[in-house]
Amino acid sequence: xxxxxxxxxxxxxxxxxxxxxxxxxxxxxxxWIGMAIVLSLPSAASAxxxxxxxxxxxxxxxxxxxxxxxxxxxxxxxxEAAVEGARGDALLASxxxxxxxxxxxxxxxxxxxxxxxxxxxxxxGISDQSAIFDSLSGKRGLRMNVANIALEVAxxxxxxxxxxxxxxLRQAYLSSVAARQALATQKEAQETLGRVADLNRARYQHGSxxxxxxxxxxxxxxxxxxxxxxxxxxxxxxxxxLAFLLGARGRVPVFEVDAQLPGYLVPSVLQGASVDSxxxxxxxxxxxxxxxxxxxxxxxxxxxxxxRLRFPDIEMSAGVSGQGTYSNAINPPTxxxxxxxxxxxxxxxxxxxxxxxxxxxxxxAQLAKTEAQVLNDVQTAFTQFKSARGRVExxxxxxxxxxxxxxxxxxxxxxxxxxxxxxYLDAQRILISTKLDYESDLSDYWQAxxxxxxxxxxxxxx
Numbered sequence: 001x002x003x004x005x006x007x008x009x010x011x012x013x014x015x016x017x018x019x020x021x022x023x024x025x026x027x028x029x030x031x032w033i034g035m036a037i038v039l040s041l042p043s044a045a046s047a048x049x050x051x052x053x054x055x056x057x058x059x060x061x062x063x064x065x066x067x068x069x070x071x072x073x074x075x076x077x078x079x080e081a082a083v084e085g086a087r088g089d090a091l092l093a094s095x096x097x098x099x100x101x102x103x104x105x106x107x108x109x110x111x112x113x114x115x116x117x118x119x120x121x122x123x124x125g126i127s128d129q130s131a132i133f134d135s136l137s138g139k140r141g142l143r144m145n146v147a148n149i150a151l152e153v154a155x156x157x158x159x160x161x162x163x164x165x166x167x168x169l170r171q172a173y174l175s176s177v178a179a180r181q182a183l184a185t186q187k188e189a190q191e192t193l194g195r196v197a198d199l200n201r202a203r204y205q206h207g208s209x210x211x212x213x214x215x216x217x218x219x220x221x222x223x224x225x226x227x228x229x230x231x232x233x234x235x236x237x238x239x240x241x242l243a244f245l246l247g248a249r250g251r252v253p254v255f256e257v258d259a260q261l262p263g264y265l266v267p268s269v270l271q272g273a274s275v276d277s278x279x280x281x282x283x284x285x286x287x288x289x290x291x292x293x294x295x296x297x298x299x300x301x302x303x304x305x306x307x308r309l310r311f312p313d314i315e316m317s318a319g320v321s322g323q324g325t326y327s328n329a330i331n332p333p334t335x336x337x338x339x340x341x342x343x344x345x346x347x348x349x350x351x352x353x354x355x356x357x358x359x360x361x362x363x364x365a366q367l368a369k370t371e372a373q374v375l376n377d378v379q380t381a382f383t384q385f386k387s388a389r390g391r392v393e394x395x396x397x398x399x400x401x402x403x404x405x406x407x408x409x410x411x412x413x414x415x416x417x418x419x420x421x422x423x424y425l426d427a428q429r430i431l432i433s434t435k436l437d438y439e440s441d442l443s444d445y446w447q448a449x450x451x452x453x454x455x456x457x458x459x460x461x462x
Contacts, residue, residue: 054068054071054072054247054248055253056068056243056246056248056253056255057255058254058255058256059255059256060255060256060257061257061258062170062173062258062461065169065173065242065246066166066169066170068246068247069165069166069169069245069246069247072246072247072248073165073169073245073246073247074247075161075165075245076161076162076165078161079157079158079161079162080158082154082157082158083151083154083155083157083158085154086147086150086151086153086154086155087151087154089147089150089151090144090147090148090150090151092147093140093143093144093146093147093148094140094143094144094147096131096134096135096140097128097129097130097131097134098129099126099127099128099129099131100126100127100129101124101125101126102123102124102125102126102127102319103122103123103124103125104122104123104124105120105121105122106120106121106122107119107120107121108120108121108323118323120323121321121322121323122321122322122323123319123320123321123322124319124320124321125317125318125319125320126317126318126319127315127316127317127318128315128316128317129315130313130314130315130316130342132316133313133314133315133316134313137308137311138308138311139305139308139309139311142301142304142305142308143305145301145305146298146301146302146305149294149297149298149301150298152291152294153291153294153295153298156287156288156290156291156294157287157288157291159287160286160287160288160291163286163287163288163454163457164454165245166459167450167451167453167454168245169242169245169246170450170461171447171450171451172238172241172242172245173242173257174261174443174446174447174450175238175241175242175443175447176235176238176239176242176257177257177258177259177260177261177443178238178261178439178440178442178443179231179234179235179237179238179239180235180256180257180258180259181259181260181261181439182231182234182235182436182439182440183228183231183232183234183235184259185432185435185436185439186224186227186228186231186432186436187228187231188432189224189227189428189432190221190224190225190227190228192428193217193220193221193224193428194221196217196221196424197214197217197218197221200213200214200217200421201214209421213421216421216422216425217421217425220425220428220429236252239252239255239257240252242257243255261439261442261443261446262446264392264393264396264442264445266389267449267460269458269460270385270449270452270460273382274382275378275379275382278378278382278452278455278456279374279375279378281456281457281458282374282377282378282455282456282457283374285456285457285458286374286456286457287457288370288373288374289370289371289374292363292366292367292370292371293367295363295366295367296360296363296364296366296367298363299356299359299360299362299363299364300360302356302359302360303353303356303357303360305356306349306352306353306355306356307353309344309349309352309353310344310348310349312341312342312343312344313341313342314339314340314341314342315339315340315342316337316338316339317337317338317339317340318335318336318337318338319335319336319338320333320334320335320336321333321334321336322334374455377451377454377455378452378455378456380451380455381448381451381452381454381455382452382455384444384447384448384451385445385448385449385451385452387444387448388441388444388445388447388448389445389448391441391444391445392438392441392442392445395434395437395438395441396438399434399437399438400434400435400438403430403431403434403435404431406427406430406431407427407428407430407431409427410423410424410426410427411424411427411428
């Protein structure tokens, strides 16, 4: 190997390389030791992985469902993984370029056979890989700012996913409870018609009524059997959806939810509430709106970062080279410093700048869309809440009492022979329909409460 020193090729005598070789071996060893230390440092916390099968309690309450969802919900794990990915991007953006070490040793043929002439040529160098000027120019700081804002956007996204998914879970749980309560009401009607059918068959055998009346009751009983089977299917479907949101795998486990929906009451947050007051609360609490604002801020920082790329990269380097050993140096060690400039002549980073500006336009549009979505969510949820509240209050104040009293009076008259079977069946049918409508309205009411909680970003549970 020919080493150019002082503008001329030089050769060093053989047999004089031991000291430099030892130094080079020490340099290589120290480099490997440094790399091993870096690789042995604790790694960043990894994203939570999905669990295997887990047990759902035989009696599942709403708080149990929320706890299981937070521990095993697959959609929530996906949102947490997105945050970890953004955290990794922030770590990448904050990392400075590693210094580059170089070294070489060779043999010169310029002094073959010349006594006292060493044929060993060597050089050692180090470069900062533009790390210093990367920080001084502000490029690294801008990258870190963009990545850190993106990390906050991801965290807001996780919070918004939690808001949305937990709201869906509450709604699924309420649907399961409503389905179980509807099944109980249908079974109550089935049992009542069964007793009436037995009574009518006995009366028919004694000649008190005609066969037509027996067939009418049995037809109603068969219809009630059909309604019970449909209610059982609805309950199974609701529980399957609930188990899926909890993250259960495989077949739907056997569990029971609460037997009845919570009684009617107005949460303190909604007492005297209006669309404007709820909208003000949503603008402060909604994580997706905060994330959209941060997204616009990130895009603005990204534009500045892409424009700063046009600042030339400047790489600093230093080196030392020589020919011969320390005790017999033909050319003594020579120190050198250098700068490498990479001006943006051909690549002016126009693509990066155009892309960043387009992203800024998209983020501004996304913010406007999110603000409109918040307004729509609040208005829709509050309208549903007012409608369901009016229906529930009317049912509790008048409908249920009138339907129960009508059925009881007609049943008493029918037992005494003062009312016809058709009148009794109509009263029974109206009572069951009124109960089912009330349970549905009560379910709609609590669903609307949950929707308002989702719309404003505040937890509202029955």
